[in-house]
Amino acid sequence: MAENNREIEVKFKVESRQQMQEKINGLGTVYEGQAFERTVLFDTPEDALREQGRFLRVRSGFKNVITLKTKIANPDFKEREEIELEISDLPKMEIILRALGFSKARIMEKRRKKWSLGEAEITLDELPFGDYLEIEAAEARIREIAAKLGLDFNDKITHSYWGLWREITNPQNPTQGDIVF
Numbered sequence: 001m002a003e004n005n006r007e008i009e010v011k012f013k014v015e016s017r018q019q020m021q022e023k024i025n026g027l028g029t030v031y032e033g034q035a036f037e038r039t040v041l042f043d044t045p046e047d048a049l050r051e052q053g054r055f056l057r058v059r060s061g062f063k064n065v066i067t068l069k070t071k072i073a074n075p076d077f078k079e080r081e082e083i084e085l086e087i088s089d090l091p092k093m094e095i096i097l098r099a100l101g102f103s104k105a106r107i108m109e110k111r112r113k114k115w116s117l118g119e120a121e122i123t124l125d126e127l128p129f130g131d132y133l134e135i136e137a138a139e140a141r142i143r144e145i146a147a148k149l150g151l152d153f154n155d156k157i158t159h160s161y162w163g164l165w166r167e168i169t170n171p172q173n174p175t176q177g178d179i180v181f
């Protein structure tokens with residue numbers, strides 16, 4: 001995560017995970033490992049958080065965390081305020097959230113490989129609906145890394161995976177189901 005609890009990132013659709021992985025390794029990155037991530041997104045029955053541009057989740061994978069994200073307007077990048085806390089017991093955290101009224105839950109699963117390049121984080125994600133590359137860093141650094149990977153910045157995606165899933169499944173129905181393998 002960037003300083004000041006700011007997350008700035010973009011995604012790109014990937015046609016060949018193997019080729020992209022070779023390009024990422026060619027940048028002199030440090031491989032941080034891979035994990036199966038399971039994210040449970042919480043909201044009220046009326047989707048009040050989503051309506052406010054907020055996102056509350058618990059995630060397992062590289063580590064167990066609870067995260068609150070808030071959208072920040074930025075036309076060229078996906079930018080969020082991100083407050084994240086490592087937790088030891090995900091099931092108990094889910095019980096607490098449900099007791100507080102966050103009864104609506106959606107699940108997303110992905111296989112993630114992660115690299116670092118200085119202050120930048122590069123991930124290669126396999127989801128049930130496709131493969132994507134994420135670059136998280138300062139705006140200029142994101143553009144630089146994308147160019148070095150041979151990516152056209154005009155092809156960037158600034159939606160969350162949930163937003164992409166909504167577009168794929170049914171743009172008129174934002175209450176689509178889980179994203180699971």
